Amino acid sequence: MTSFADITTIGVGGHIARFLEPTTRVGVIEAVEEADEKGLPLCVIGGGSNMLVSDEPFEGVVVRDARRRITVPDEAAPVEGNDRTVHVNAEAGANWDDFVAFTVGLGLEGVEGLSGIPGTVGASVVQNIGAYGQEVATSVESVEVWDRETKTTRDLAPADLAFGYRSSALKSSMYVAPATPAERFFPTPRYVVLSVTFALRHSATGTVGFGQLAKALGVEVGDRMATTAIRDAVLAVRASKGMLEDPTRYVETAMIGTKREENVIADLKRLARIEEERAAAPKAPAGHAGLPAADHNRHSCGSFFMNPILPADQAATLPEDAPRFPAELPDGTPGVKTSAAWLIDHAGFHKGFALDGGDASSARASLSTLHTLALTNRGDASSDDLVALAKAVQAGVRERFGVALVPEPVCVGIDLRP
Numbered sequence: 314m315t316s317f318a319d320i321t322t323i324g325v326g327g328h329i330a331r332f333l334e335p336t337t338r339v340g341v342i343e344a345v346e347e348a349d350e351k352g353l354p355l356c357v358i359g360g361g362s363n364m365l366v367s368d369e370p371f372e373g374v375v376v377r378d379a380r381r382r383i384t385v386p387d388e389a390a391p392v393e394g395n396d397r398t399v400h401v402n403a404e405a406g407a408n409w410d411d412f413v414a415f416t417v418g419l420g421l422e423g424v425e426g427l428s429g430i431p432g433t434v435g436a437s438v439v440q441n442i443g444a445y446g447q448e449v450a451t452s453v454e455s456v457e458v459w460d461r462e463t464k465t466t467r468d469l470a471p472a473d474l475a476f477g478y479r480s481s482a483l484k485s486s487m488y489v490a491p492a493t494p495a496e497r498f499f500p501t502p503r504y505v506v507l508s509v510t511f512a513l514r515h516s517a518t519g520t521v522g523f524g525q526l527a528k529a530l531g532v533e534v535g536d537r538m539a540t541t542a543i544r545d546a547v548l549a550v551r552a553s554k555g556m557l558e559d560p561t562r563y564v565e566t567a568m569i570g571t572k573r574e575e576n577v578i579a580d581l582k583r584l585a586r587i588e589e590e591r592a593a594a595p596k597a598p599a600g601h602a603g604l605p606a607a608d609h610n611r612h613s614c615g616s617f618f619m620n621p622i623l624p625a626d627q628a629a630t631l632p633e634d635a636p637r638f639p640a641e642l643p644d645g646t647p648g649v650k651t652s653a654a655w656l657i658d659h660a661g662f663h664k665g666f667a668l669d670g671g672d673a674s675s676a677r678a679s680l681s682t683l684h685t686l687a688l689t690n691r692g693d694a695s696s697d698d699l700v701a702l703a704k705a706v707q708a709g710v711r712e713r714f715g716v717a718l719v720p721e722p723v724c725v726g727i728d729l730r731p
């Protein structure tokens with residue numbers, strides 16, 4: 314029997330009563346529709362990289378779309394004027410980094426900065442994934458969905474999708490307030506993504522959009538570089554922060570076939586190189602359960618808390634050196650975005666922090682030793698261990714700075730309302 318622990322990157326979560334992997338478009342719709350008709354809890358899962366699920370059994374249906382085709386519908390279309398747009402369509406179950414590798418390999422610009430983000434194409438538009446100065450929103454042409462309310466398929470345009478910072482109309486459809494599930498639809502949106510069409514640009518170079526990346530490449534922000542070089546640099550920076558998933562998960566029975574084999578092999582080789590370098594470096598901290606500590610750093614949901622966007626008067630109460638960036642509040646008025654990692658660190662939760670005086674080498678759950686914002690499973694954590702850690706961090710930041718941290722992952726059977 315499959316459990317959420319087998320199919321999520323953080324590796325916790327209970328047994329699933331019914332796990333389906335439809336291989337056709339109609340099969341996906343039927344699986345969703347059948348669960349909805351019967352009033353069963355439904356979770357459409359992708360790579361399970363943005364989910365923290367309770368260890369209690371899940372008495373419902375989990376659907377994982379097994380369609381993973383990526384096609385270029387207008388490959389042979391004549392170029393009109395200077396238009397270098399190339400449309401690429403990907404089925405929802407396609408692995409996100411397979412998609413990025415494919416488009417970069419084809420000489421297309423638009424998503425190279427999003428290299429190495431775990432998960433699927435279907436989920437990429439749910440939370441509008443972003444990293445290193447790029448967001449998926451800027452490349453999305455349309456999203457084909459199954460609407461669970463009207464029971465029809467629809468093509469949603471960017472205007473319908475209401476993309477924002479780690480948000481979209483899809484994500485909003487399952488919440489009534491931050492981290493507060495709506496009565497219907499949660500933990501999967503009203504709109505189940507069937508495929509996404511992207512508008513990319515025929516160009517072998519892309520723009521370096523982020524300071525850390527520019528530093529790694531030895532260029533300035535705004536400079537143009539080969540997209541292949543940007544992809545390599547992003548993967549290297551991500552690896553140094555433990556922000557790549559553990560590629561060994563794709564050789565486990567429950568995950569096999571969900572990512573292209575050649576890309577899994579490339580990831581495994583990259584990991585082996587990192588391990589060699591680490592072995593050569595003195596005093597690498599040892600991990601729990603016989604694995605190097607850095608491996609456990611990859612057993613996370615990525616950034617666990619969103620960067621808070623605060624009203625200007627609240628932001629003014631933060632210490633002078635707290636990061637501040639202009640941003641929009643949910644009601645569209647100007648606000649200030651600060652850094653969740655900075656708040657957590659300055660509230661006393663440093664890299665590797667664990668409860669009860671433990672640390673990353675001994676505890677079952679801890680903050681990553683490479684990234685303050687990632688909660689990690691050190692080998693045998695329960696969902697309760699991770700929830701206790703998350704709540705301690707939320708309480709500490711609230712007490713120190715008066716800021717409520719909202720979790721980024723979808724929490725199933727777990728209440729982490731700020």
Ligand SMILES: Cc1cc2nc3c(=O)[nH]c(=O)nc-3n(C[C@H](O)[C@H](O)[C@H](O)COP(=O)(O)OP(=O)(O)OC[C@H]3O[C@@H](n4cnc5c(N)ncnc54)[C@H](O)[C@@H]3O)c2cc1C
Nearest residue numbers: 359360361362363432433435436442443444501506614615
């Ligand atoms: C190491 C690591 C690094 C990360 N780095 C980043 C980062 O840099 N930037 C970033 O934005 N995110 C990051 N993440 C978070 C995560 O990778 C993204 O949120 C990703 O898009 C989740 O994809 P998934 O397929 O794994 O979604 P899942 O975790 O499987 O699902 C997440 C949500 O999407 C819904 N969903 C899944 N498929 C569909 C579908 N077809 N239709 C409708 N709803 C669907 C699920 O029901 C659920 O509500 C990181 C995670 C990890 C583990």
